[in-house]
Amino acid sequence: MNPTDVSGLPSGVPDVLRESGIEELYPPQAAAVDAGVTEGESVVASVPTASGKTLVAELAMLSSVHRGGKALYVVPLRALASEKKAEFERWSDFGVEVGISTGNYESSEEWLASRDVVVATSEKVDSLVRNGAPWIDDLTCVVADEVHLVDDPSRGPTLEVTLAKLRRINPGLQTVALSATVDNADEVADWLDAELVKSDWRPVDLRTGVHYGDAITFADGEQREVPVGRGERPTAALLDDTLSEGGSSLVFVNSRRNAEAAARRGADVAEDHLTDDERDDLAALADEVAGVSDTETSEDLAAVVERGAAFHHAGLSAEHRSLVEDAFRDRLLKVICATPTLAAGVNTPSRRVIVRDWRRYDGEFGGMKPLDTLEVHQMFGRAGRPGLDPYGEAVLIAKDHDAMDQLFDRYVEAEPEPVQSKLAREPAMRTHLLATVASGFARTRSGLLDFLDRTLYAAQSEGTERLESVVDSTLDYLVANDFVERDGEEITATALGHTVSRLYLDPMSAAEIVDGLRDAEDPSPLGLYHLVCRTPDMYELYLKSGDRETYTERCYEREDEFLGRVPSEFEDVRFEEWLSALKTAKLLEDWAREVDEDRITERYGVGPGDVRGKVDTAEWLLGAAERLAVELDLDCAVAVREAKKRVADGVREELLDLTGVRGVGRKRARRLYEAGVESRADLREAEKSVVLGALRGRERTAERVLENAGREDPSMEGVSVAEASADGEDGDGDGSDADTRRAGDGSAADSGDQQASLGDFE
Ligand code: ADP
Numbered sequence: 001m002n003p004t005d006v007s008g009l010p011s012g013v014p015d016v017l018r019e020s021g022i023e024e025l026y027p028p029q030a031a032a033v034d035a036g037v038t039e040g041e042s043v044v045a046s047v048p049t050a051s052g053k054t055l056v057a058e059l060a061m062l063s064s065v066h067r068g069g070k071a072l073y074v075v076p077l078r079a080l081a082s083e084k085k086a087e088f089e090r091w092s093d094f095g096v097e098v099g100i101s102t103g104n105y106e107s108s109e110e111w112l113a114s115r116d117v118v119v120a121t122s123e124k125v126d127s128l129v130r131n132g133a134p135w136i137d138d139l140t141c142v143v144a145d146e147v148h149l150v151d152d153p154s155r156g157p158t159l160e161v162t163l164a165k166l167r168r169i170n171p172g173l174q175t176v177a178l179s180a181t182v183d184n185a186d187e188v189a190d191w192l193d194a195e196l197v198k199s200d201w202r203p204v205d206l207r208t209g210v211h212y213g214d215a216i217t218f219a220d221g222e223q224r225e226v227p228v229g230r231g232e233r234p235t236a237a238l239l240d241d242t243l244s245e246g247g248s249s250l251v252f253v254n255s256r257r258n259a260e261a262a263a264r265r266g267a268d269v270a271e272d273h274l275t276d277d278e279r280d281d282l283a284a285l286a287d288e289v290a291g292v293s294d295t296e297t298s299e300d301l302a303a304v305v306e307r308g309a310a311f312h313h314a315g316l317s318a319e320h321r322s323l324v325e326d327a328f329r330d331r332l333l334k335v336i337c338a339t340p341t342l343a344a345g346v347n348t349p350s351r352r353v354i355v356r357d358w359r360r361y362d363g364e365f366g367g368m369k370p371l372d373t374l375e376v377h378q379m380f381g382r383a384g385r386p387g388l389d390p391y392g393e394a395v396l397i398a399k400d401h402d403a404m405d406q407l408f409d410r411y412v413e414a415e416p417e418p419v420q421s422k423l424a425r426e427p428a429m430r431t432h433l434l435a436t437v438a439s440g441f442a443r444t445r446s447g448l449l450d451f452l453d454r455t456l457y458a459a460q461s462e463g464t465e466r467l468e469s470v471v472d473s474t475l476d477y478l479v480a481n482d483f484v485e486r487d488g489e490e491i492t493a494t495a496l497g498h499t500v501s502r503l504y505l506d507p508m509s510a511a512e513i514v515d516g517l518r519d520a521e522d523p524s525p526l527g528l529y530h531l532v533c534r535t536p537d538m539y540e541l542y543l544k545s546g547d548r549e550t551y552t553e554r555c556y557e558r559e560d561e562f563l564g565r566v567p568s569e570f571e572d573v574r575f576e577e578w579l580s581a582l583k584t585a586k587l588l589e590d591w592a593r594e595v596d597e598d599r600i601t602e603r604y605g606v607g608p609g610d611v612r613g614k615v616d617t618a619e620w621l622l623g624a625a626e627r628l629a630v631e632l633d634l635d636c637a638v639a640v641r642e643a644k645k646r647v648a649d650g651v652r653e654e655l656l657d658l659t660g661v662r663g664v665g666r667k668r669a670r671r672l673y674e675a676g677v678e679s680r681a682d683l684r685e686a687e688k689s690v691v692l693g694a695l696r697g698r699e700r701t702a703e704r705v706l707e708n709a710g711r712e713d714p715s716m717e718g719v720s721v722a723e724a725s726a727d728g729e730d731g732d733g734d735g736s737d738a739d740t741r742r743a744g745d746g747s748a749a750d751s752g753d754q755q756a757s758l759g760d761f762e
Helices: 013-019 027-034 053-066 078-094 110-114 122-130 134-138 147-151 156-169 185-191 234-244 256-273 276-292 296-305 318-329 373-380 401-412 426-438 445-452 456-460 465-480 495-503 507-519 525-533 547-557 572-592 597-604 608-631 637-649 653-659 666-674 680-685 688-694 699-708 723-727 748-754
Strands: 043-046 071-075 098-100 117-121 141-144 174-179 195-198 205-212 215-218 223-225 249-252 309-312 335-338 352-355 359-362 367-370 391-397 484-487 490-493
Touching: 013 078, 027 043, 027 053, 027 195, 043 053, 043 185, 053 071, 053 078, 053 141, 053 174, 071 078, 071 122, 071 156, 078 098, 078 117, 078 318, 098 110, 110 134, 117 122, 122 156, 122 426, 122 495, 134 156, 141 156, 147 156, 147 174, 147 185, 156 174, 156 426, 156 445, 174 185, 185 195, 185 456, 205 401, 234 249, 234 256, 234 352, 234 391, 249 256, 256 296, 256 309, 256 335, 276 296, 276 318, 296 309, 296 318, 309 318, 352 373, 373 391, 373 401, 391 401, 426 445, 426 465, 426 490, 426 495, 426 507, 445 465, 445 490, 465 484, 490 495, 495 507, 495 608, 507 525, 507 608, 525 572, 525 608, 525 637, 547 572, 572 597, 572 608, 572 637, 597 608, 608 637, 637 653, 653 666, 653 680, 666 688, 680 699, 688 699
Parallel strands: 043 174, 043 195, 071 117, 071 141, 098 117, 141 174, 205 391, 249 335, 249 352, 309 335, 352 391
Antiparallel strands: 205 215, 215 223, 359 367, 484 490
């Protein structure tokens, strides 16, 4: 089908498409158009990765806006929102204005009312509905990207309920759902009252297989020799093999740290295949990468990019990601080592895909868990560059013959799992029932059941018995905790319940926090960190061997600080959870005591991204705790705010004023403080040479910091570094372990911080 044959679009759209290389619609796209996707019809498109789902969404949104409507594009990951926005901005010549909703959970972002297309995550849309954003009523088209994620136990229910709510608010809403190929896509289509477009078509053929020993065995029985030398890793042999034919590879691994390590080894292979011109271009690219930010990630990435490889994970900034992706598409970078999360949504086709790790650590599972077939198939789908490769190759790696058989069974020959609603899981039910009542979607038990009848869960269950019983027990829970009141038939949210819903908390987290705060007179930061760490909204660190003893000891040392009753050692499961929360809280405490990040990662056996993740979650939960304390008129609100600020900035109390200045992080703040510049006011007055010295002689940085602190003349021209501070520049002792140098909070655990390790030797 030629784009000119598509009805419902503004004229000129086919020209824009042609300019970006789209002359003909791909068959699944044509099928979606035949199903009426540009005429306002709802469509579920279940097609393989890289077969052009995004264009289906764009055609739907363009035509909807052309008819005077407004579209919402729901992304599966926040990190993808800006990429999608940039993609859709190519329609600005047609008067389509794109907005991205990234604000915090409590705002209704009214300015989005003026945008024609809004891009947001499902959590964000859910919270916009909860906070009553008026423009939600104006939507005419909603696109759910990667709708098969309704199957995800933690995030799926939000997507599911959000779609149900949007469809309830706007009965005529066009729903376009994009899905990977799953067997029961028809159920999803039935649920959304949509036409199903299902296809296995791909723009490039795909061959899948397993490497074992000295060869890849493909599903069709053919073999390709890829010998592995002594001491060589199979991944390296596979990379070398593709490179010798001029092809690129995408390697999937299971963690950020592994992605970085694999990229270093990938670079060892790639650098032997580079031409002189490529080396020059890569050196320039590496400079650009290093210039993006002043972080270790920037430097590490630049170091591998220079040698033809890159890592790609959610810890990269958007700028890093686009530099890496563009250079890979331009065939300058030869190897990308990626974690699966992001790569699934990013368009980076390559000759060969290597799925190196097919297991990933899973806290709930309690160990390494095999990836779902669907997820691995999505990685496979990145193989084969249209117009460049005769076919794509996707390869798993087996250590022995049994593993090879297992990988064939599990991934190469298997069908992906069916999509199953996870809404009946307790946390999901608690959260969504409260929100549904609080935002007025339902006012009675039967109203609730009526609303839930629009979910995939209802569409997939026989009868209503299970649903009714989950609803009843959840309502009892919400009433018992004072979030909801029942008056005969009528169900309403209490003031507390409204707050909890708007704060986007799991009601169980809120209940735990409220109980703990009611108990607290003058809570310590550790006490507060522990309180939020034991809520279901915090993903706790798990205990490794030896940790039980270590943290039991700490638990008794700091017993006075905990908010709430410490479970007895005989309540096995509860006690264990208490200790896991304590370990997590200790990580936060270390962070707020300026322990160096590297030491924290080593001490707790986690990656830098995990530290960031815990800190962000703690900041959000403590912010919510502060709001609850205010709502309940509790004295501890100030202590909560302070604990929040300290963990957010990763500093001791005395640095909070300095870290309030933009551009001053924990390390810079500590160096300034040690040089005698102790506050924002000091920054306005201090000797410039002292400031410059504390900021390691970086003039531009110093100028920006002074400017941000409100200094009238921030210029560093002619200023040189003060003697005393210049001496301290060598080595990398910057701010690290301020803990060991300073007196500390005076709390009992300070001595414990000197322990070399807590048993985390993995
Ligand atoms: P998916 O979302 O299905 O994984 P994308 O929408 O990212 O796939 O599309 C993959 C690539 O195919 C993109 O680079 C896109 O520009 C290109 N593409 C999409 N439709 C066509 C088409 N009809 N003709 C040529 N290229 C296309």
